[in-house]
Amino acid sequence: MTLFHVTPAGSLASILRSGLRVAGSHEGRPVVWLCDGEHLVWTLGHVAQWKGRDPSSMRILSVACEPGTFTRVRPGTYLSWRPIPPDRLACSTMHARIVLESVIRFIMWRLQHGEPLAEATERARRADAFAGVSPDVFTQAARLAGRLSQPRLERAARS
Numbered sequence: 652m653t654l655f656h657v658t659p660a661g662s663l664a665s666i667l668r669s670g671l672r673v674a675g676s677h678e679g680r681p682v683v684w685l686c687d688g689e690h691l692v693w694t695l696g697h698v699a700q701w702k703g704r705d706p707s708s709m710r711i712l713s714v715a716c717e718p719g720t721f722t723r724v725r726p727g728t729y730l731s732w733r734p735i736p737p738d739r740l741a742c743s744t745m746h747a748r749i750v751l752e753s754v755i756r757f758i759m760w761r762l763q764h765g766e767p768l769a770e771a772t773e774r775a776r777r778a779d780a781f782a783g784v785s786p787d788v789f790t791q792a793a794r795l796a797g798r799l800s801q802p803r804l805e806r807a808a809r810s
Contacts, residue, residue: 654685654721654729656712656740657698663710667742671712671735683731685714690727692753693780706784711749713741750784754792755799757781762800768793 656671673681686694691711699706714735721729754775761771772793775781781789
């Protein structure tokens with residue numbers, strides 16, 4: 652099972668060197684906060700807002716874990732009461748790709764249900780799950796979703 656931890660980019664080197672420590676976490680609780688992949692985009696925006704930073708300045712760490720190792724607080728959110736050693740961490744500096752894929756999936760789902768591209772994109776911009784996501788991501792996602800939604804023959808003719 653893989654869970655994720657979102658952190659400011661400036662903390663990354665220290666975390667990769669010494670692991671995730673429980674001291675000094677959110678609200679002073681001695682825990683490490685983690686989320687699952689389904690809630691990653693929301694967590695990215697939430698942590699960036701809480702830290703007063705741009706989401707693009709945040710980094711995502713994937714944490715290899717055994718099922719049942721962490722305490723589930725609510726759907727998609729987990730706690731570790733113990734530090735997580737660096738050998739269980741991997742850094743994903745491609746967090747923009749993760750966000751982009753989620754936005755594209757959202758827009759594609761709306762397109763499959765008959766919404767025009769502009770309306771589906773606007774719904775994505777207003778969705779709570781994508782709070783704090785850069786406007787450029789929505790523009791890029793709309794362009795890619797528009798291309799993906801075209802019939803294959805029409806795409807082949809344009810190439």
